[in-house]
Amino acid sequence: MTKARSHERPLGRRKGWPVSDRPACDFLLTGAGELVTVASAAPDLGVLTGAALAARDGRIIWIGDESRVTSEVKTDDDTTVVDAGGLAVLPGFVDAHTHAVFAGDRSAEYAARLRGASYLEIMAGGGGIAETVRATRAAPPDELAALARRRFDSFLRHGTTTIETKTGYGLSLEAERACLEAAKVEHPLRRIHTLLSAHAVPPEFAGRADAYVDLVCDEILPALAGEAEFCDVFCDEGAFTVEQARRVLTRAREFGLGLKIHAEQLARTGGAQLAAELGCMSADHLERATADDCRALAATGVTAVLLPGTSYTLRMPYAPARALLDAGVEIALATDFNPGSSYCENLQMAISLACQEGGLTPDEALRAATLGGAAAIGRRADLGSLEVGKACDLIILETESHRELPYHYGVNRVAAVVAGGRVVVHEGTVLDEQEHEHEHEPDGAECGCGCQTDETER
Ligand code: NIG
Ligand code: FE
Secondary structure, three states: OHHHHHHHOOOEEOOOOOOOOOOEOOEEEEOOOEEEOOOOOOOOOOEEOOEEEEEEOOEEEEEEEHHHHHHHOEOOOOOEEEEOOOOEEEEOEEEEEEOOOOOOOOHHHHHHHHOOOOHHHHHHOOOOHHHHHHHHHHOOHHHHHHHHHHHHHHHHHOOEEEEEEEOOOOOOHHHHHHHHHHHOOOOOOEEEEEEEEEOOOOHHHOOOHHHHHHHHHHHHHHHHHHHOOEEEEEEOOOOEOHHHHHHHHHHHHHOOOEEEEEEOOOOOOOHHHHHHHHOOOEEEEOOOOOHHHHHHHHHHOOEEEEOHHHHHHHOOOOOOHHHHHHHOOOEEEOOOEEOOOEOOOOHHHHHHHHHHOOOOOHHHHHHHHHHHHHHHOOOOOOOOOOOOOOEOOEEEEOOOOOOHHHHOOOOOOEEEEEEOOEEEEEOOEEOOHHHHHOOOOOOOOOOOOOOOOOHHHO
């Protein structure tokens, strides 16, 4: 309780230290009970005690012993100083696989599955992804953007500072473009955009999957490739074949897109081997991957994105995380947030499931949710760990130990979130830009967002 109370007031600014040649920071974190850097080789998470962290223009410029802050870093009146009050500080989560833009409601499908209907049966009957496509196509742009913004708030509140987000519920050039635009709504959550136009065969192409693949290759990718970083294909039973996936991904590569694939989820169809053949950035799902698949991914440096929330929701096998790690594959943990197979923005839940059901240790799961996620989106150099030069994206937990994350499950353990060197979540609330920029009371009184201006308050 003492710790929690001490954390209630410290987010804010205080007057600076003496001016010198020391690098100037505009953000300073002190008081971390542990600073989990994820900056050392596995299995070590590089946990520092007594460390502080400084940033400027959204990038970390200094990490060192807190006793050295005043002699090594310069602050001024505009420096935001955050005292973590003895709590654990981690890199912001990187959720490398989400389908965050869609409209509609599939709770009835969920209930039908609990009564015994399978995901593939629902899909074959015109439900599933097709149901969401109908609702998404019918939604006006401002509704799609509002839905996206609300979900982005939720990701951020749960400690995720970067998501990869896919199109795939439009399935026509115009509707895919609308999904991409909604995904780009202004918001402090960092987003990496993926074209998943080959997510399902839309109803107007029923029975003509190859003709739809032509549309994707000849019209959708050429028009939208410049708006995204990656291309993905749902390569599976009931979706696209390996040959169709190869066509889409080969075409995407011509436009300079990085490649991703939904592979070996519902059935083993060969998507993992295709990922190895094409040198995909990531192969995602892999619930049915074999030892051979693990070796092929390891040999070609493809990151495996594991989505335990999907196995939980669909009551299907979990991906062979231990076999992937033993084979030398880098793994990422992601939510697969989507309205069908994993309706959850909380990566803490995926961490817990990966430990409880998927065979990972708490430290392995935490690495996979941060640095692993960064690897899966090709951003290992600037995201996913706390190192000088990287983005200042941080989570302050409600606890003094990061090990509590998988153990104390099903609740949000995040007390505050910093994205790009700015406090964006405090006490469960996403702060908007205005709240940060407002003028503080001259007498040092605490303002509505918990900031303070006078160091005597500390
Ligand atoms: O990753 N596998 C394909 N796509 C999603 C599910 C999409 C949906 O059911 O709406 C997934 O599980
Ligand atoms: Fe997915």
